Amino acid sequence: MGNVIEVRGVSKAYGGVIANKDIDLNVADGKITGLIGPNGSGKTTLFNSIVGFHPIDGGSIRFDDQEISTMRVQQIARLGLLRTFQQTRIYGKMNCVQNMLISIPHRKHRFLDMFGHSTAADREKADSLLEFVGLYGKRMLPAGDLSFGQQKLLEFAMALMNEPKVLLLDEPTAGINPTLINGLIDRLKRANTDFGITLLVIEHNMRVIMNMADTVYCLAHGEILASGAPEAVQNDQRVIDAYLGAH
Amino acid sequence: MIATNTNERLLQIAVLAFGLIAPFLFPAYIQQIALLWIMILFALTWDTMGGQMGYNSLGNIFFFGAGMYICAVVQIIVGGYDVGEYTAAFGAIKVDITDTQYFTGLFIGLAAAAVGCVFLSIILGFFFFGLRGPYFAIGTLGIALAAGELIGAWRWVGGGSGISLPLYPGSDIFPGSADEEGLFFYFLCMASAVATFLFFRWLYKTRFGLALNAIRDDEEKAEGMGIHTMRYKTVAWACSSFFLGISGGLHGNIVHFIEPLEVAFPTITFGIFMVAMSLLGGKGTLWGPILGAVLFHVIKEVTWTHLLGWQWVALGLIIIVNVVYFQQGIVGWLMERFPERFGIRVETDATAQGKGGAD
Numbered sequence: 001m002g003n004v005i006e007v008r009g010v011s012k013a014y015g016g017v018i019a020n021k022d023i024d025l026n027v028a029d030g031k032i033t034g035l036i037g038p039n040g041s042g043k044t045t046l047f048n049s050i051v052g053f054h055p056i057d058g059g060s061i062r063f064d065d066q067e068i069s070t071m072r073v074q075q076i077a078r079l080g081l082l083r084t085f086q087q088t089r090i091y092g093k094m095n096c097v098q099n100m101l102i103s104i105p106h107r108k109h110r111f112l113d114m115f116g117h118s119t120a121a122d123r124e125k126a127d128s129l130l131e132f133v134g135l136y137g138k139r140m141l142p143a144g145d146l147s148f149g150q151q152k153l154l155e156f157a158m159a160l161m162n163e164p165k166v167l168l169l170d171e172p173t174a175g176i177n178p179t180l181i182n183g184l185i186d187r188l189k190r191a192n193t194d195f196g197i198t199l200l201v202i203e204h205n206m207r208v209i210m211n212m213a214d215t216v217y218c219l220a221h222g223e224i225l226a227s228g229a230p231e232a233v234q235n236d237q238r239v240i241d242a243y244l245g246a247h
Numbered sequence: 248m249i250a251t252n253t254n255e256r257l258l259q260i261a262v263l264a265f266g267l268i269a270p271f272l273f274p275a276y277i278q279q280i281a282l283l284w285i286m287i288l289f290a291l292t293w294d295t296m297g298g299q300m301g302y303n304s305l306g307n308i309f310f311f312g313a314g315m316y317i318c319a320v321v322q323i324i325v326g327g328y329d330v331g332e333y334t335a336a337f338g339a340i341k342v343d344i345t346d347t348q349y350f351t352g353l354f355i356g357l358a359a360a361a362v363g364c365v366f367l368s369i370i371l372g373f374f375f376f377g378l379r380g381p382y383f384a385i386g387t388l389g390i391a392l393a394a395g396e397l398i399g400a401w402r403w404v405g406g407g408s409g410i411s412l413p414l415y416p417g418s419d420i421f422p423g424s425a426d427e428e429g430l431f432f433y434f435l436c437m438a439s440a441v442a443t444f445l446f447f448r449w450l451y452k453t454r455f456g457l458a459l460n461a462i463r464d465d466e467e468k469a470e471g472m473g474i475h476t477m478r479y480k481t482v483a484w485a486c487s488s489f490f491l492g493i494s495g496g497l498h499g500n501i502v503h504f505i506e507p508l509e510v511a512f513p514t515i516t517f518g519i520f521m522v523a524m525s526l527l528g529g530k531g532t533l534w535g536p537i538l539g540a541v542l543f544h545v546i547k548e549v550t551w552t553h554l555l556g557w558q559w560v561a562l563g564l565i566i567i568v569n570v571v572y573f574q575q576g577i578v579g580w581l582m583e584r585f586p587e588r589f590g591i592r593v594e595t596d597a598t599a600q601g602k603g604g605a606d
Contacts, residue, residue: 090465
């Protein structure tokens with residue numbers, strides 16, 4: 001199995017604040033890769049760099065053997081590399097079904113497809129994915145009326161609707177009722193196994209990440225501190241120090 | 248939505264019937280009702296941008312004026328005159344064109360106005376869609392204001408002195424009618440408003456409608472999901488300008504004389520009315536702008552006639568009450584009050600079990 005994303009020597013600074021410095025990271029095809037690190041360690045910045053949300057200062061990012069560090073967000077998304085947001089983002093005034101229907105993959109879209117109608121297959125898929133995340137009963141409600149946790153599930157379903165190759169999840173369990181977290185972990189894993197989507201997950205909840213990830217990277221102060229199997233990273237003294245503030 | 252389908256059909260028939268009968272029933276008000284159709288077109292085209300897509304354009308009136316001028320210039324050319332000479336004569340020229348020239352000129356002019364405005368919107372969109380929120384609103388307002396001043400300085404199209412349009416010839420389209428010209432343009436206005444309605448009604452039911460709403464709700468998210476946002480925005484503005492161009496061409500011919508500031512680019516009257524009408528009726532809905540246009544226009548005309556001197560106060564009051572107390576507009580308020588009538592509902596487990604993928 002090769003790497004679907006290869007990040008090499010990526011740096012990003014905001015003015016004088018160095019958010020990412022010389023980051024190397026691989027996301028193995030078909031696997032779940034975790035990204036952990038204390039608050040402000042540069043995880044979300046790295047996500048933003050990968051999806052083209054802002055230009056990087058140096059280094060290279062390759063997706064499927066294609067350099068994407070100079071591409072724009074939409075182009076990258078159409079290649080099949082998608083992200084969800086830490087602060088959930090859905091289309092608030094549209095109902096759940098509409099949110100799903102507009103999230104179909106746009107990579108094959110030609111000009112006239114803009115004026116096409118949603119197909120029966122799209123509708124069926126939207127319904128089944130809403131069922132998958134447990135929102136089927138609320139599918140006619142405006143997405144903005146859902147609770148935060150439900151919006152998160154909807155955003156996840158929208159991402160699946162898009163049939164990405166790789167999905168970058170920014171803290172999927174943050175703000176979700178602890179009793180629902182197990183269900184969510186199960187769904188994330190099924191997205192990986194059943195739908196074949198490679199995942200790169202930022203997560204603060206150690207239990208979640210240890211349970212899911214095949215490989216874990218730990219960021220601290222904008223640099224990769226440790227990487228490897230979850231247990232190895234979890235027990236790494238430097239990682240423990242970083243989290244407990246021994247720096 | 249299913250429940251409202253028959254109601255909507257009835258509403259459509261009622262509006263259509265009114266439109267067809269009104270000019271014969273109230274012959275004195277033909278021009279007013281013709282203007283009402285143009286107002287409906289204004290509100291519908293503005294709502295595509297401001298309501299459905301969330302780009303509050305204060306410059307949509309630009310396409311109205313541009314269409315008016317394009318149409319006038321084409322009419323003069325088809326009439327066999329040199330535009331520079333024609334306008335330099337300030338209407339003192341003896342206009343002598345045949346009926347065929349008049350009607351070909353008019354229809355080619357309207358088509359050119361529509362297509363010309365589409366081109367203009369694509370060019371403007373390229374520069375202005377980089378602006379978001381209030382910056383887009385102010386930027387587009389600048390387009391309309393600048394256009395008025397620029398045309399005012401352009402001799403070839405008559406500058407500030409404007410253009411007197413070729414007069415409507417006698418014809419036998421409506422035999423025996425006292426106001427043939429009024430009827431002719433009335434039905435053109437009605438047809439263009441109905442066409443606008445039918446077009447956007449169709450458009451909002453396609454994927455295009457969903458994409459516009461997605462851009463309105465969260466454009467960054469839409470980009471992140473790979474939606475061709477720029478393409479959608481450009482086409483939306485182009486559709487809007489297409490119809491606005493036609494309305495401008497028609498309006499110019501109804502008033503016979505066009506000039507840049509008051510007639511072609513009336514930013515603070517028509518330019519603001521289109522926004523106010525959409526907001527009053529309920530932006531982002533199909534029928535809201537129409538309802539808003541009817542109410543606004545009727546109130547405007549009634550106060551103009553019976554409360555002269557207070558008409559601006561009355562309009563200002565409507566806008567203030569609308570913006571402060573019910574921003575969602577009339578149809579928006581109805582949707583909040585009776586969500587189930589509009590298909591907004593939670594399904595209990597019992598009903599959800601009958602899931603057949605029917606809708």
